[in-house]
Amino acid sequence: MPAEIYLNVAISGLLTGLVYGLMALGLSVIFGVVRVVNFAHGEMMTIAMYLAVALFAQFKLDPLLMMLPLAAVLFAVGYVMQLTLINPFIARPEHSQFMLLLAVAVIIVNGLLIVFGPDAQSVQTSYAFDSFAIGPAIVDATKLYAGAAAIAVAAALFAFFQFAPVGKAIRACADNYTGALVVGLNVHRLYALSFGLGAACVGAAGAIIVLIVDVTPPLGPAYTLLAFVIVITGGLGSMPGALLGGVLIGLTEAMAGLFFTPSAKSMFAFAILVLVLLFRPQGIMGKKLS
Amino acid sequence: MMALLLHDVPRHALVLLGLFLAGLIAAPLLANDYLLTVLIVILYFAYTGIAWNVLMGFAGQLSLGHALYVGLGAYTTAALYVHFGIGPWIGMPVAILISVASGVVIGFLAFRFGVAGVYFAILTIAFAEFARIGFDHFSWVQGSSGLFLPVANRATNDLINLRGKPAMFYYVILALTVVAFVFCHMLLRSRVGYFWQAIREDEVAARSLGINTFRYKMIAIAISSGMTAPAGVFYAFYYNNLFPEQTFFILRSIEIILGPIIGGIGTLFGPVIGAFLITGLAELLEEFLRISGLDIPGVKRVFYGVCLLVVVMILPHGIWPPLARLLRLGKRKDKQDEPGA
Amino acid sequence: MTTLLEVAGVSRNFSGLRAVADVSFRVPEGSIFAVIGPNGAGKTTLFNLIAGMLAPNSGSIAFQGGRIDGLTPDEVCRRGIGRTFQIVRPFPALSVEDNVMVGALLRHADPRQAMRRAHEVLRRLDLFDKRLQEAGSLTLPDRKRLEVARALATEPKLLLLDEVMAGLRPTEIDRIVDILKQLNREGLTILLIEHVMRAVMSIATRVLVLHHGAAIAEGPPADVVREPAVVQSYLGAEAL
Numbered sequence: 046m047p048a049e050i051y052l053n054v055a056i057s058g059l060l061t062g063l064v065y066g067l068m069a070l071g072l073s074v075i076f077g078v079v080r081v082v083n084f085a086h087g088e089m090m091t092i093a094m095y096l097a098v099a100l101f102a103q104f105k106l107d108p109l110l111m112m113l114p115l116a117a118v119l120f121a122v123g124y125v126m127q128l129t130l131i132n133p134f135i136a137r138p139e140h141s142q143f144m145l146l147l148a149v150a151v152i153i154v155n156g157l158l159i160v161f162g163p164d165a166q167s168v169q170t171s172y173a174f175d176s177f178a179i180g181p182a183i184v185d186a187t188k189l190y191a192g193a194a195a196i197a198v199a200a201a202l203f204a205f206f207q208f209a210p211v212g213k214a215i216r217a218c219a220d221n222y223t224g225a226l227v228v229g230l231n232v233h234r235l236y237a238l239s240f241g242l243g244a245a246c247v248g249a250a251g252a253i254i255v256l257i258v259d260v261t262p263p264l265g266p267a268y269t270l271l272a273f274v275i276v277i278t279g280g281l282g283s284m285p286g287a288l289l290g291g292v293l294i295g296l297t298e299a300m301a302g303l304f305f306t307p308s309a310k311s312m313f314a315f316a317i318l319v320l321v322l323l324f325r326p327q328g329i330m331g332k333k334l335s
Numbered sequence: 336m337m338a339l340l341l342h343d344v345p346r347h348a349l350v351l352l353g354l355f356l357a358g359l360i361a362a363p364l365l366a367n368d369y370l371l372t373v374l375i376v377i378l379y380f381a382y383t384g385i386a387w388n389v390l391m392g393f394a395g396q397l398s399l400g401h402a403l404y405v406g407l408g409a410y411t412t413a414a415l416y417v418h419f420g421i422g423p424w425i426g427m428p429v430a431i432l433i434s435v436a437s438g439v440v441i442g443f444l445a446f447r448f449g450v451a452g453v454y455f456a457i458l459t460i461a462f463a464e465f466a467r468i469g470f471d472h473f474s475w476v477q478g479s480s481g482l483f484l485p486v487a488n489r490a491t492n493d494l495i496n497l498r499g500k501p502a503m504f505y506y507v508i509l510a511l512t513v514v515a516f517v518f519c520h521m522l523l524r525s526r527v528g529y530f531w532q533a534i535r536e537d538e539v540a541a542r543s544l545g546i547n548t549f550r551y552k553m554i555a556i557a558i559s560s561g562m563t564a565p566a567g568v569f570y571a572f573y574y575n576n577l578f579p580e581q582t583f584f585i586l587r588s589i590e591i592i593l594g595p596i597i598g599g600i601g602t603l604f605g606p607v608i609g610a611f612l613i614t615g616l617a618e619l620l621e622e623f624l625r626i627s628g629l630d631i632p633g634v635k636r637v638f639y640g641v642c643l644l645v646v647v648m649i650l651p652h653g654i655w656p657p658l659a660r661l662l663r664l665g666k667r668k669d670k671q672d673e674p675g676a
Numbered sequence: 677m678t679t680l681l682e683v684a685g686v687s688r689n690f691s692g693l694r695a696v697a698d699v700s701f702r703v704p705e706g707s708i709f710a711v712i713g714p715n716g717a718g719k720t721t722l723f724n725l726i727a728g729m730l731a732p733n734s735g736s737i738a739f740q741g742g743r744i745d746g747l748t749p750d751e752v753c754r755r756g757i758g759r760t761f762q763i764v765r766p767f768p769a770l771s772v773e774d775n776v777m778v779g780a781l782l783r784h785a786d787p788r789q790a791m792r793r794a795h796e797v798l799r800r801l802d803l804f805d806k807r808l809q810e811a812g813s814l815t816l817p818d819r820k821r822l823e824v825a826r827a828l829a830t831e832p833k834l835l836l837l838d839e840v841m842a843g844l845r846p847t848e849i850d851r852i853v854d855i856l857k858q859l860n861r862e863g864l865t866i867l868l869i870e871h872v873m874r875a876v877m878s879i880a881t882r883v884l885v886l887h888h889g890a891a892i893a894e895g896p897p898a899d900v901v902r903e904p905a906v907v908q909s910y911l912g913a914e915a916l
Contacts, residue, residue: 133648138651140391140397141647144643145647145648147589147643148644149640149644151586151639151640151643154636155633155634155636155637156637158632159631159632159633159637263584266585267464270457270461270464270585273457277454277457306472308468309472311464312465312468315461315462315464315465318458319444322444322448323448323450326448326454526785526787526790529774529777529778529781529787530778532767532769532770532774533767533770536770537766540761540766540767542748542750543727543750543753543759544758544779544782545750545754545782545830546778547750601769
């Protein structure tokens with residue numbers, strides 16, 4: 046095969062990986078701050094995806110334009126979920142929490158199945174078949190925009206945590222729960238805010254990814270698993286790690302699809318997961334666990 | 336042996352259990368075909384729930400990938416039957432062996448390297464997904480097109496090849512469930528059972544008491560996976576078709592855990608009660624919808640999710656413990672002196 | 677008098693902090709040996725090193741003549757060392773007698789025999805009447821006794837007690853002291869960390885004082901508490 050094909054596939058994988066990274070970033074925020082294992086993460090993303098598809102079908106609204114509104118909607122969903130469902134669970138044993146979110150995931154997946162049916166749905170924008178020639182490579186317009194949007198949202202999030210007072214408060218919460226309480230931070234509200242932000246990432250990622258991928262209800266659990274693989278690989282608690290992990294997984298998937306059958310590409314993500322869990326459980330950029 | 340198993344079970348509990356069992360045995364004579372099918376599904380989930388409960392309820396390790404063992408059991412015996420004409424009962428030991436082998440591999444990878452809690456759960460999900468995608472491409476078992484067993488003659492009962500009337504299947508799954516139940520009762524009262532519960536409650540404290548936690552966790556996953564395989568065998572020969580997308584799918588693994596969670600993890604009767612409740616109620620719901628003229632696929636699963644949510648929020652230890660207290664089915668206090676006095 | 681436990685030149689660091697610094701001592705068989713020192717002196721770390729939860733960075737630990745440093749906690753217990761934890765760790769959902777059963781099952785594989793043994797131990801620790809209660813519902817003094825009972829059920833030759841008196845009322849302390857003395861008379865060697873000095877003085881045959889991870893004094897209790905270095909470590913230089 047000519048070298049350009051590898052290059053194109055790699056770039057394609059990298060750009061898709063950036064969107065995966067944004068999704069995983071949301072999980073990293075949720076798990077890193079609120080310490081909640083969000084088993085409904087991928088399912089929340091499919092909510093955003095279906096909304097984007099529906100908005101496009103009804104009103105011809107470009108998903109990229111819908112990125113911010115959908116992020117806002119998912120923010121609200123996440124905020125409310127944390128306040129009403131999850132906050133009471135903070136003191137409960139670990140497995141109770143998983144079950145709670147697992148239950149939410151099951152409800153979402155099958156609810157979407159009831160509302161939208163099992164067939165794949167997609168978005169065909171006017172530029173769906175455009176591509177750019179960048180040097181020797183040919184890059185799909187949709188993927189380029191998707192990747193760029195993902196970077197933009199991630200950058201905004203980083204800036205928020207770095208510079209905004211609320212963002213710093215959240216980081217304080219994550220570092221030291223008791224300390225945060227002592228200095229008077231309203232931890233429960235900050236948790237809700239964090240979950241909301243994580244959900245917003247997923248909302249944005251969902252809106253972006255419909256440009257590249259068709260949506261079906263079972264995509265939810267698949268993305269949840271993928272998000273965990275990425276976060277564990279990149280490093281729990283590390284936001285850059287989540288993006289890095291996303292890119293890595295996106296690349297692996299793309300190359301695996303090229304060398305083997307496309308439907309087997311997720312198997313490589315799992316192989317990476319197993320290797321990481323065994324040999325470097327803190328992930329690429331995570332802190333070493335005691 | 337019987338004395339050890341039963342010595343502190345209150346008399347009225349034994350009576351209730353006896354009545355319950357008698358009812359189950361008599362069911363095919365009293366129930367119509369539809370009800371019998373429902374009972375088969377209930378017992379199927381009671382059985383898989385009991386098997387899963389060994390790993391989670393007794394030893395405290397959360398597996399969200401138990402569909403792997405069902406699938407391996409199903410595909411092994413189905414393939415042996417379709418390709419070599421080997422009957423399910425002969426194929427079953429092979430199926431169990433393969434399931435145990437995969438359980439042991441997963442357990443070794445996890446426990447040797449300290450993968451616990453949510454990471455362990457994710458690992459189990461990953462392995463089940465790995466199998467799902469792998470079997471999709473496994474041509475010897477027809478991959479994603481599905482493996483079909485020869486059309487069953489439902490009129491005559493062939494126990495050796497598991498071909499026959501629903502009543503036959505009913506008694507098979509009932510027998511499996513009873514055996515599993517008694518086996519788990521024995522396990523709980525044995526040294527292994529105590530050590531498992533210690534590990535579940537506090538692994539660090541358990542080690543300080545001389546318990547080799549690695550070995551006992553491995554035993555738990557070996558038994559749990561081995562016990563789940565026969566469910567797969569049953570599944571293959573009862574439904575007669577297998578698709579990797581369905582058999583290994585994560586929602587299958589979640590269905591397996593619903594009974595024990597709703598009934599009560601770690602209890603003996605929890606998975607059974609849970610299976611009756613959740614499957615029974617789901618069937619009622621579907622029947623109600625059918626009668627009302629609404630046919631909405633996926634409603635049953637949403638119902639599962641809602642039940643799980645409600646139970647987790649309100650009755651975190653499941654329905655069985657408060658129910659048992661209400662019916663005063665706890666250990667007999669007056670018999671407690673026997674071993675020690 | 678034979679040496680049951682020998683700690684030789686043991687050190688343990690945590691990212692640059694010397695938690696235990698070159699500590700050496702011998703625990704004679706049949707003694708009650710107390711380890712005292714201000715908070716942060718390294719006492720619990722020392723216990724964790726002996727019990728196998730941590731491995732020393734240097735030095736050796738020998739029990740009944742055989743090296744035990746580097747063994748896992750369960751191996752150490754099987755060799756004959758039982759331990760309690762400073763913050764008690766009962767099995768909350770199990771009954772009191774089931775808790776002790778777990779310990780007893782180490783040496784008695786038959787559950788009926790193990791239950792008999794568990795009941796014996798419970799009677800010694802005044803817990804027999806509460807044997808059917810859920811461990812999670814016990815008061816702190818009872819939990820402490822359960823912790824001791826459970827470790828005792830493994831039939832150790834050496835029992836490590838980590839601040840078992842903390843939080844107990846004087847009458848409870850006296851009771852535990854009586855029980856420990858009785859056990860000691862029957863052949864159990866005890867190594868204990870304690871802050872409650874009245875208990876240490878009344879029960880210990882030898883005392884080791886740790887300060888900033890190092891051993892600063894060792895000997896009979898009456899001598900040790902008078903040593904200037906010891907007084908200084910507890911009360912500061914002004915006390916001298």
